[in-house]
Amino acid sequence: MNIYVLVKRTFDTEEKLVVSGGQIQEDGAEFIINPYDEYAIEEAITVRDAHGGEVTVVTIGDEEAEKQLRTALAMGADKAVLINTEDDVEEMDQFTAAYILAEYLKDKEADLILAGNVAIDGGSGQVGPRVADLLDINYVTTITSLEIEGETVKIVRDIEGDAEELETSLPLLVTAQQGLNEPRYPSLPGIMKAKKKPLEELELDDLDIDEEDVEAKTETIEVYLPPKKQAGRILEGEIPSQVSELVSLLRSEAKVI
Amino acid sequence: MSKKVLVLGETREGALRNVSFEAIAAAKKISGGGEVVAVLLGEAVSEFGNELVAYGADRVITVEHPHLKSYTSDGYGQAFMAVVDQEQPEAIVFGHTAVGKDLSPKIASKLQTGLISDVTDIEGEGDDAVFIRPIYSGKAFEKVKLKEDGVVFITVRPNNIAPLEREERSGDVSSLSVDITNLRTIIKNVVRKSAEGVDLSEAKVIIAGGRGVKSKDGFEPLQELADLLGGAVGASRGACDADYCDYSLQIGQTGKVVTPDLYIAAGISGAIQHMAGMSNSKVIVAINKDPEANIFKVADYGIVGDLFDVIPLLTEEFKKVM
Numbered sequence: 193m194n195i196y197v198l199v200k201r202t203f204d205t206e207e208k209l210v211v212s213g214g215q216i217q218e219d220g221a222e223f224i225i226n227p228y229d230e231y232a233i234e235e236a237i238t239v240r241d242a243h244g245g246e247v248t249v250v251t252i253g254d255e256e257a258e259k260q261l262r263t264a265l266a267m268g269a270d271k272a273v274l275i276n277t278e279d280d281v282e283e284m285d286q287f288t289a290a291y292i293l294a295e296y297l298k299d300k301e302a303d304l305i306l307a308g309n310v311a312i313d314g315g316s317g318q319v320g321p322r323v324a325d326l327l328d329i330n331y332v333t334t335i336t337s338l339e340i341e342g343e344t345v346k347i348v349r350d351i352e353g354d355a356e357e358l359e360t361s362l363p364l365l366v367t368a369q370q371g372l373n374e375p376r377y378p379s380l381p382g383i384m385k386a387k388k389k390p391l392e393e394l395e396l397d398d399l400d401i402d403e404e405d406v407e408a409k410t411e412t413i414e415v416y417l418p419p420k421k422q423a424g425r426i427l428e429g430e431i432p433s434q435v436s437e438l439v440s441l442l443r444s445e446a447k448v449i
Numbered sequence: 450m451s452k453k454v455l456v457l458g459e460t461r462e463g464a465l466r467n468v469s470f471e472a473i474a475a476a477k478k479i480s481g482g483g484e485v486v487a488v489l490l491g492e493a494v495s496e497f498g499n500e501l502v503a504y505g506a507d508r509v510i511t512v513e514h515p516h517l518k519s520y521t522s523d524g525y526g527q528a529f530m531a532v533v534d535q536e537q538p539e540a541i542v543f544g545h546t547a548v549g550k551d552l553s554p555k556i557a558s559k560l561q562t563g564l565i566s567d568v569t570d571i572e573g574e575g576d577d578a579v580f581i582r583p584i585y586s587g588k589a590f591e592k593v594k595l596k597e598d599g600v601v602f603i604t605v606r607p608n609n610i611a612p613l614e615r616e617e618r619s620g621d622v623s624s625l626s627v628d629i630t631n632l633r634t635i636i637k638n639v640v641r642k643s644a645e646g647v648d649l650s651e652a653k654v655i656i657a658g659g660r661g662v663k664s665k666d667g668f669e670p671l672q673e674l675a676d677l678l679g680g681a682v683g684a685s686r687g688a689c690d691a692d693y694c695d696y697s698l699q700i701g702q703t704g705k706v707v708t709p710d711l712y713i714a715a716g717i718s719g720a721i722q723h724m725a726g727m728s729n730s731k732v733i734v735a736i737n738k739d740p741e742a743n744i745f746k747v748a749d750y751g752i753v754g755d756l757f758d759v760i761p762l763l764t765e766e767f768k769k770v771m
Contacts, residue, residue, distance in 0.1 A: 216585070228703075286563075325555045350697070356636060359637060371696050408596060409599060411594055412592070414592040424733070438734065438763070439767060441750060448710045
């Protein structure tokens, strides 16, 4: 089976955010594989081990993203592709990313494409379904279970907490939700092997993409931190009197009840 | 220039979702005086048309088909694109719901336009509208607009944009016949795991429990308080990992992002991942035995104490005054 995983290198949102000049400052921050993409990588490896084939992880970014690709290879992916847009793309949005990925994937005859359902930095959750639409293949988002039996693919997906059971077929793009699996940690032999696995680097030229074709459709005007909350009030006294004070504050001061 | 705006209305358990009314309010702002047309897709949905008009839609178009009984991106995609072809809208608004999140990228891709997802606020009106959305798990916000001419397409996060006042208004409810074919996904079954009644992402009041709840049974007093206040019960990842409750209740960076009017965190320490899912709630109450717990830093009101003492007393106290 020919399996592709779309991966994004993301700012670790557990880091402290610093904004200056309307931009998030990334210097010295920790970067990780988007956590939802880790579920996608794990699932891809599991499917390959059960059905045979090859797992290729693909990302768009600059050379820094090699580190995350090597981690995916160390987990067990077979090949990695970095589409380096550093010199060609100044502003990227979901339209841009999906266009580039679809151009790369269009002649790959992928049976199964996996991605995270959302990236924890931008949080739009658009790229997976957009890629599927451009490739004219079916997609299923926020999946929590995947079973492939011959031509049939049985999936459970999370829809706002409920579990929807459905059937579809390959070729298919799915996006991973938490609960799909428990991503493995790269083993030491895995890390050693990953160093020798192929990592291909491509630029827009290699994909016959003009810079104009991938111009972002949206524009971020400003990035800012939410206003600091005033320190809250810790109530005092016996618990029963705190409780009645709280109820009256919620009614009269906060006016939420 | 005024814009014609399409809004996707959504129903759940036989009623329109609040987020659909909020989406109409957002559409009104974007329209700059243009027409707001609500769209309803389903097996039998025309009965809901007038309610969308009452909340501000100028007109409603329904597409009814047996293949639209359950949501599939193929079925809804074909139906919605048929409406787009007929109406030629200049803007589109969906709720940022399971359906909205799944369908909007497909429609945006077909229209080759930008999509601004998970919008929590709109500044300006008409052509000057700028959209505000949380990024980095709610730790920052960005202001975004469409770069060039094209269809303005946004999804709005539930519970953030106030709906218009409900009024008796008149507006045409018409149906469009669309041939829905070649569905590549077959829905077999939906297993309800979320609590009956109030949907967590749209709840005005959420009572959330963490590890401090200690067991499945420990959620009972929280549920009792939630029922009394017409709210929903949520949980931290810790409580879900410990198997005290289903992951469908999880609020946080992984899990649901919620913005209720009142969020009561009981026995939740306040890990940064949890805060990402709830820190934009309007009023936060923290109840925790540990006075040093992080959750007190974002709380508007805090009680240092055992949740099993505090929550039942709180329920009793609310019963007295409500």
